[in-house]
Amino acid sequence: MTHSTDTPVRAPLHVHPLTPRECAGIEQLVDQLAASFGSVETSEFADACALAAQELPRPLRELAHRFKHLHLPCSALLIRGVPVDDSRIGPSPAHWDATWRNPPTLREEIAQCLLTSALGEIFGWRTQENGRFLRHIVPIERDRGEQLGGGSSVTLVWHNEEAFHEHRCDFLSIVCYRNEERAETILATIDDFDVPDDLWAVLSAPRFVVLPDTSHLPDQNISAHWRLDDDAFERIRRMYAEPCPVPALSGSRRRPFIQVDEAYMRAVDGDTQAQAAFDWLIGRFNAHKCSVVLEPGDMLWIDNKRAVHGRSVYQPNYGPRHRWLRRVNVTMNLRGSMPLREHAVARHIV
Template identity: 70%
Template structure:
């Protein structure tokens, strides 16, 4: 049985370089999926992907198993050596609003979904690009100073994806297509932080509120390819208008889960003690952070309930070779989100 070892220091996530045999096996499974699907953006593809992930090489499946059940003492795994064809994928998009069917990146999309599905079930948010499973992360000039994936001139501060929602993903995967600008992805892992009892008592109590980030608002979902009705945003609007108190820390004292969004989260008004504890935790993340300059073919698996992530300031090229990443959300319990989905077959949370 393979022996997975993790360094005791937090300088980097666990790194796994794909072996030639693993790459060949992945390519064969991707070929089969490509024969049957012209898009990754269907529930049928997501189901097929979940089944196909069971055919991945044992070492990859074991790595995913150990990571998702916290046998590895790290908040992220970096897979290296994934095939990204720089010529075939064409110019970097200038916006996330790109066609869904038969894109030039289809092979890369299928590969990422397959390697994400080994962790759990992929899904999308209806209020975020109409439920798209595989989001484009590219710099957008008008969003340069926003706390969004399109931002660049401000640091993207510590957060879990969709921290405001009880059905937020357990994991996410990020695949790098291009990063000529050498932007840094930053990570911090709660397992590297010693939390005193007095801080735990405060942070584990429902003394904080989180509002949805702007990517779930109607004006961030204007598309040339589809239109969302206002009712799709009804729950988001309620969550924004009346956020319910939540804790920052939950679960096991020894292996806590976190619920953090620095830009959209705060202590309940007047609770100075809770505000101070939250600021303390954020500074701990700063002290324990590590940075990764992702290269084409690098994929991060991030534990969305045990690690926070962000991005450095960088100077975008704003052109055909601008920074280009893709992101997929993964859940360990798709059934739990059924009250938020249109049907049991749907993979879109509304």
């Protein structure tokens, strides 16, 4: 059953404030994991986290179960009150290339991975920060005009994470550490409008190509913490050179999945009918969008197969208190990506 504390903000977003008992249960599990791990960035931690998530308070496990199996009338869910210690986590980083081991945010990172693991298995991309599970989303001045998490001067347009990839995540979580600039996270879901038969026939056919976004390119992955493995980007290069046509909508007409990245997606060359249908779909998302200003301690769960998201334009307070979010991807089928991982227990997709 849905808990009485769950309240709708505006479809597709619902809110669940954590209760004191739920917070205590989370903190106890974080204590246990923090005693054994100084980093969340290992397969061993991810395995331990998956097991620990089975011990979360039952209301949270039930909430995750109902959300991921489409029992709730929403494609995004906001959990409020996740512990974030503003003084301990230190200044907002100037870049995503921050330390992996024993960071001041370790407890917050463990809590996010723990709660997110109630939805599935956490994983990373070798072509995005060398497989990092828990990414920093901070404003980067050189990227302010880009369609990247570090952008700010342009709207981050509608997208599913890694829409170009067949093993894109099923769900993602975003936790807010700071957002004094009041940037808005925007959301829309396919459930909020009907797709006419003629448009469904076009949008559900493989008449579109999606290119990898620039966060998966070598020049966006130069780091002081690892040596770039250029071979990992070979498949990305092939995707650019020979993109495989895909549908924008798939699955059940009643509860379809979506595969959309407005900035990197187009109809196949010369298919004006498909481009018009895609433009219609983007227009529907625009007409049915909602927005939320994330506060410290907010955790947003997004169904990456049923909702698109983006971000408003904002003016960063470049410095020690600028906007700071963290993101984790999860899949319900880790086994499916095994051919694209280094070995069976690795969680980094190439």
